[in-house]
Amino acid sequence: MDLATARRPSHRKCKRKRRYIGQQGTASVGDDDAAMAMSRFLESGGGVRALVESGVTTVPPLFVAPVAPVSSAAVNFVVPSVDLSLPRSDAVALVRAAARSSGIFQLTNHGVPAATMDSALSVVRAFNEQPLAARSPFYSVSPVGAVSYGTHPIPRPTDGQPVTAPLLPWRDSLLLRFDKLRDPDLRNLPAACRDSLLEYHRALTRLGKEIAGLLSEGLGVGAERLDPVEGFLMQCHYHPPCPEPERVLGSREHTDGGLFTVLSQDGVGGLQVRLDGDEWVDVAPVAGTILVNIGDVLKVVSNDECRSVEHRVVIKSAQEPRVSIALFFNPAKHGETDFVFGPLPELVTEEKPARYRSLSWQEMLDNRNALGHAKPSTLDQFRVTSLN
Numbered sequence: 001m002d003l004a005t006a007r008r009p010s011h012r013k014c015k016r017k018r019r020y021i022g023q024q025g026t027a028s029v030g031d032d033d034a035a036m037a038m039s040r041f042l043e044s045g046g047g048v049r050a051l052v053e054s055g056v057t058t059v060p061p062l063f064v065a066p067v068a069p070v071s072s073a074a075v076n077f078v079v080p081s082v083d084l085s086l087p088r089s090d091a092v093a094l095v096r097a098a099a100r101s102s103g104i105f106q107l108t109n110h111g112v113p114a115a116t117m118d119s120a121l122s123v124v125r126a127f128n129e130q131p132l133a134a135r136s137p138f139y140s141v142s143p144v145g146a147v148s149y150g151t152h153p154i155p156r157p158t159d160g161q162p163v164t165a166p167l168l169p170w171r172d173s174l175l176l177r178f179d180k181l182r183d184p185d186l187r188n189l190p191a192a193c194r195d196s197l198l199e200y201h202r203a204l205t206r207l208g209k210e211i212a213g214l215l216s217e218g219l220g221v222g223a224e225r226l227d228p229v230e231g232f233l234m235q236c237h238y239h240p241p242c243p244e245p246e247r248v249l250g251s252r253e254h255t256d257g258g259l260f261t262v263l264s265q266d267g268v269g270g271l272q273v274r275l276d277g278d279e280w281v282d283v284a285p286v287a288g289t290i291l292v293n294i295g296d297v298l299k300v301v302s303n304d305e306c307r308s309v310e311h312r313v314v315i316k317s318a319q320e321p322r323v324s325i326a327l328f329f330n331p332a333k334h335g336e337t338d339f340v341f342g343p344l345p346e347l348v349t350e351e352k353p354a355r356y357r358s359l360s361w362q363e364m365l366d367n368r369n370a371l372g373h374a375k376p377s378t379l380d381q382f383r384v385t386s387l388n
């Protein structure tokens with residue numbers, strides 16, 4: 001979701017030079033220089049993969065994470081598992097517990113054929129590993145119809161936050177938007193990816209409806225309350241191997257904005273979550289499973305019964321690329337792009353009054369863009385009662 005609202009970077013010139021923590025935490029580069037470097041990189045049309053192909057041995061400053069991504073080796077996090085072949089009431093109980101405790105769980109026996117998942121992950125990898133001349137015609141971080149492809153800049157904080165240089169993730173992403181039209185304009189979707197990715201979207205949309213039912217029942221509001229949902233945005237990420245993996249991020253820390261996200265990944269690993277405290281822990285990939293993580297809309301709708309988990313992606317390897325596909329779900333609004341949501345009345349009681357006011361999806365996106373959506377506290381803007 002951190003790319004859902006990615007915009008073409010501003011080429012606006014800034015008169016005043018500002019300082020920020022750059023390469024190795026010491027360099028000082030003006031906004032102009034950073035913006036120029038960003039433009040040059042994006043206009044090169046080759047993405048991170050082309051940098052790697054060109055043989056870079058050090059990471060350009062545009063990609064250097066402001067704070068080195070330290071992970072905890074001490075905590076062995078085991079992501080909660082939900083077996084969808086269990087009796088319904090057992091599956092509901094497991095989903096309910098996981099949505100409340102960690103905000104992330106993995107599904108087994110989910111019914112999505114292994115071939116559908118493997119094929120989607122493989123076409124994304126194959127597309128990104130074609131020669132530059134074959135992939136660069138598709139390179140555009142601004143959507144062409146429903147599709148964009150490239151290294152989407154990570155929105156940076158603007159309001160009341162320290163100024164940071166633009167930051168690029170160590171990944172090239174193919175984004176498909178399914179929210180605006182019943183019949184999305186997929187003319188810029190590479191032909192070799194088309195069948196596999198659309199089949200994946202269909203299969204995962206069916207699964208998303210099942211997940212919405214389980215979450216809804218877990219909240220005690222009946223199986224239909226969160227449905228209909230739609231997988232409105234699909235992000236297919238390719239993380240090239242990195243010569244200095246410890247200095248970059250595949251995805252900066254964030255919570256996802258929507259109801260929930262369904263994620264497939266290959267076996268390389270790199271996804272991490274931050275649970276309590278400051279420690280980042282690995283979500284180790286388990287073959288054949290599908291991950292589900294709760295997003296901010298569901299946190300609000302559930303009146304804080306569900307946890308919207310903070311996560312990021314570190315680059316694990318200087319040799320192996322990593323591929324992941326995230327499908328973001330929201331309430332289906334039949335072609336409308338905006339919708340209003342708030343705590344479900346059934347979950348608001350005298351003991352637990354509404355923790356949020358109603359807000360629109362657009363307000364949520366604007367707020368996330370303004371705050372850089374790196375902190376769970378972005379939702380605080382919409383709180384009406386304090387936590388106690």
Ligand SMILES: O=C(O)CCC(=O)C(=O)O
Nearest residue numbers: 001002235271313324326
């Ligand atoms: O690549 C991943 O595992 C996670 C990607 C992600 O967090 C996102 O696209 O929002």
Ligand SMILES: [Fe+2]
Nearest residue numbers: 001002255256
């Ligand atoms: Fe995410």
